[in-house]
Amino acid sequence: MGEVSEELKQKILEYLKTVSKAKNRDIARALNEDKHLVDKAIGELSKEGKIEYIFLGTSFVKIKE
Amino acid sequence: MESETPLLDELEKGRWPSFVKEIKRAAKKNKAALDLLRVEELSYKDKITHWKHGGIVGVTGYGGGVIGRYCDKPEEYPEVAAFHTFRVNHPAGWFYKTEALRKICDIWEKYGSGMTNFHGSTGDIILLGAKTENLQPCFNELTEAGFDLGGSGSGLRTISGCVGPARCEWATIDTLDITYDLTMEFQDEIHRPRWPYKFKIKISGCPNDCVAAIARADFTIIGTWRDSIRIDQEAVREYVKNGFDIETVVRKCPTEAISWDEKNKVLNFVPEDCTRCMHCINKMPKAIRPGTEGGATILVGGKAPILKGAYLSWVIVPFMKMEPPYSEVKSLLRKIWDWWDEHGRTRERLAELIERLSFARFLKDMGLPVQPQMVFRPRSNPYVFFRR
Ligand code: HEM
Ligand code: HEM
Ligand code: SF4
Ligand code: SF4
Numbered sequence: 053m054g055e056v057s058e059e060l061k062q063k064i065l066e067y068l069k070t071v072s073k074a075k076n077r078d079i080a081r082a083l084n085e086d087k088h089l090v091d092k093a094i095g096e097l098s099k100e101g102k103i104e105y106i107f108l109g110t111s112f113v114k115i116k117e
Numbered sequence: 118m119e120s121e122t123p124l125l126d127e128l129e130k131g132r133w134p135s136f137v138k139e140i141k142r143a144a145k146k147n148k149a150a151l152d153l154l155r156v157e158e159l160s161y162k163d164k165i166t167h168w169k170h171g172g173i174v175g176v177t178g179y180g181g182g183v184i185g186r187y188c189d190k191p192e193e194y195p196e197v198a199a200f201h202t203f204r205v206n207h208p209a210g211w212f213y214k215t216e217a218l219r220k221i222c223d224i225w226e227k228y229g230s231g232m233t234n235f236h237g238s239t240g241d242i243i244l245l246g247a248k249t250e251n252l253q254p255c256f257n258e259l260t261e262a263g264f265d266l267g268g269s270g271s272g273l274r275t276i277s278g279c280v281g282p283a284r285c286e287w288a289t290i291d292t293l294d295i296t297y298d299l300t301m302e303f304q305d306e307i308h309r310p311r312w313p314y315k316f317k318i319k320i321s322g323c324p325n326d327c328v329a330a331i332a333r334a335d336f337t338i339i340g341t342w343r344d345s346i347r348i349d350q351e352a353v354r355e356y357v358k359n360g361f362d363i364e365t366v367v368r369k370c371p372t373e374a375i376s377w378d379e380k381n382k383v384l385n386f387v388p389e390d391c392t393r394c395m396h397c398i399n400k401m402p403k404a405i406r407p408g409t410e411g412g413a414t415i416l417v418g419g420k421a422p423i424l425k426g427a428y429l430s431w432v433i434v435p436f437m438k439m440e441p442p443y444s445e446v447k448s449l450l451r452k453i454w455d456w457w458d459e460h461g462r463t464r465e466r467l468a469e470l471i472e473r474l475s476f477a478r479f480l481k482d483m484g485l486p487v488q489p490q491m492v493f494r495p496r497s498n499p500y501v502f503f504r505r
Contacts, residue, residue: 076311077458087458095309098178105180110463111271111310113180 056093060085064093065102065115073112122154124161140232149230149246152196156188174201174249176256180310182266183252201252203229203244204267205259206307207236209296210280220262228255239317240277240328241267272310276300278320279327281340287398288322289340289411290439295320298443303450312454313461313470317419323407324395330419330430335467336450337416337430338439342408345388346397352404353384366400412438414490415446417453418468428468433480435490449483456482 063083068074074082080090094113097103104116120126122137129135140157143150156167167189174185184202191198205221221242225231230246237243242264247255256266267275276299279285281292299318300307306316319330320338330337357363363377363384374390375397377383384404398405415437419430437445453467456479461470471479476493480486 087455091305091309091311094311095305098180098309101177105175105270105310107180107185107270107310110314111180111312113311 054086054089056089056096060089060093061097064090064097068103068113068115071114073106073108073114075110075112079113122158125154125158143230143232147226147231149196149200150232152194153200153230153232153246156190156194156197159190168200174199174252176253176266179256179266179308181269181272181308183256184269197246199249200230200246201249203247203252203255203259204237204239204269204275205242205244206265206267206275206300207240207242207277209278209293209300210283211236211240212280212283217262221259221264224255224258224262228258238333239267239274240319241275266308268307268310268315270310271312271314272308272316273303273306274315274317275307276303276318276320277328278338279322281320281322285322286402287325287340287395287407289342289407290320290322290338290413292320292322292340294441295338295439295443295446298441299447299450302447306454312458314464314466316454316457316467318450320413324393325399331416332419332421332427332429334419334430335417336453337419338413338446339416340411340439341393341414341436343410343412343436344408346386346391346393346408347406348384348386349404349406350383353401354382356401356404357382361401366397369396370394371396412436413446415449418466418471420466420468422466425469429495430468431493431495432488432490433483433485435488452483 064079067079067082076091076094077087079094080087083090094103098105098113102116103113106112106114125137128137140150140154144154160167169187169189170185174183176183182204184204186200186202188194188197188200225233225244228247228251229244232245234243234245276296278292278296281288281290283293316336317334318336318338319328319334321328321330322340324339324341326339330339353363367375367377371394372390372392374387376385378385393407398407413436414432415434416430416432418428421427434449439446457467457470460474
């Protein structure tokens with residue numbers, strides 16, 4: 053698996069601005085990116101405090117308010 | 118003075134120690150505990166819960182480990198308006214120094230209700246009742262003290278294993294090392310949930326299955342051995358000489374692998390019939406021991422959800438060597454997670470997905486050979502009822 057690029061992280065953030073919440077799997081599909089890489093990128097974004105998680109029956113990510 | 122909680126007080130009159138008594142004790146020191154009592158009393162009176170699930174709570178970088186709870190009457194019960202739970206990752210085998218326990222308690226008295234649950238059904242240390250603004254500082258101090266949060270939400274739950282070789286002579290695998298190693302390996306899966314639903318891994322050192330891994334884990338690792346049990350005939354004779362009823366053991370061997378030759382005073386044994394159930398070993402520990410070639414049986418699918426009913430997990434790999442760095446088991450886990458994440462519906466546990474798409478399909482996609490040990494849902498109800 054490759055390294056997470058800043059560009060990918062930016063793409064994910066842009067996408068999250070267009071939805072209220074999303075699952076990693078759906079983000080990967082929407083962006084047509086490798087799921088493992090998206091998982092890794094989302095992990096990094098959460099550690100940077102740029103996204104947060106919500107739990108509504110299942111876990112989603114969203115832009116941190 | 119008249120009691121504020123007459124309905125709850127009834128619970129203290131039962132035969133077992135009561136949580137009411139414990140919360141009352143905590144209420145002497147902590148206002149949240151007092152409000153908790155009052156809310157519970159109200160629930161008993163109204164016959165309805167006054168808790169709401171959910172809401173957004175968490176600490177930076179983590180999607181699991183804090184379970185949000187809010188009271189639906191915050192004005193009346195301000196001390197429990199927010200009453201969040203921390204799940205703290207327990208050490209493998211639940212071994213602590215008192216020093217560590219004191220540290221946790223000190224932190225928890227500072228930031229939370231002071232009430233705990235050691236250990237929760239997940240295995241974690243459960244710290245019950247923190248206000249939203251205390252979450253981050255409490256987490257920071259726990260981290261400084263060397264503790265991390267456990268799993269919650271749609272992610273990997275804190276991995277649990279029995280005390281294993283630390284205290285138990287039966288362990289055929291190092292449950293403590295496996296628990297620790299997998300926990301370190303799968304930090305992202307524990308802290309940043311992303312799957313359709315929860316996923317549990319539990320590890321027992323032998324078929325006695327002291328952590329009930331078969332009933333409570335989506336992925337079950339149970340220690341076993343590849344060679345045959347070891348019988349010390351001299352020690353068996355010693356048991357019999359001392360009045361031990363050997364027929365009770367022989368009769369209960371599920372596969373009739375053992376029989377007692379009364380004339381020659383020998384315990385006959387057919388190795389290929391033994392299913393390694395531990396029964397004879399538990400009954401005659403001085404005479405019978407597990408084999409020496411240890412490893413584990415891997416099972417999947419245990420669950421007990423409310424809607425679709427309980428499953429026990431079933432075998433997918435009859436025998437796997439379990440040695441660091443545990444690459445085989447890790448790659449199998451990753452394969453299973455990818456498959457489940459790809460095909461699973463929201464809130465669909467692994468067992469339910471396998472049921473929907475078929476076990477044959479699962480085995481094929483995992484690249485696992487079909488084997489006779491693979492009994493699909495060996496027993497679908499883990500609850501055993503005994504008649505008097
Ligand atoms: C009708 C109401 C509730 C239901 C049906 C319910 C159900 C459950 C279930 C099934 C679990 C186990 C989850 C797992 O490990 O997979 C759980 C865990 C837990 N619940 Fe609830 N719950 C309810 C209300 C509450 C309330 C009001 C609180 C606290 C104020 C609470 C606190 C907890 C805690 C702390 C755990 C974790 C315990 C552990 O892992 O050992 N629950 N709940
Ligand atoms: C109002 C109803 C219920 C409440 C409030 C409730 C609450 C809880 C709580 C708090 C726990 C964690 C216990 C602990 O700390 O050790 C738990 C565990 C559990 N509950 Fe319930 N429960 C309810 C109904 C049920 C039902 C109907 C089932 C199954 C049909 C069920 C199955 C389980 C199982 C299997 C666990 C253990 C999970 C594990 O070991 O990981 N619960 N429940
Ligand atoms: S499961 Fe086996 S090894 Fe683990 S504590 Fe129980 S008897 Fe010992
Ligand atoms: S371990 Fe179980 S199956 Fe094997 S001989 Fe003993 S009682 Fe029989």
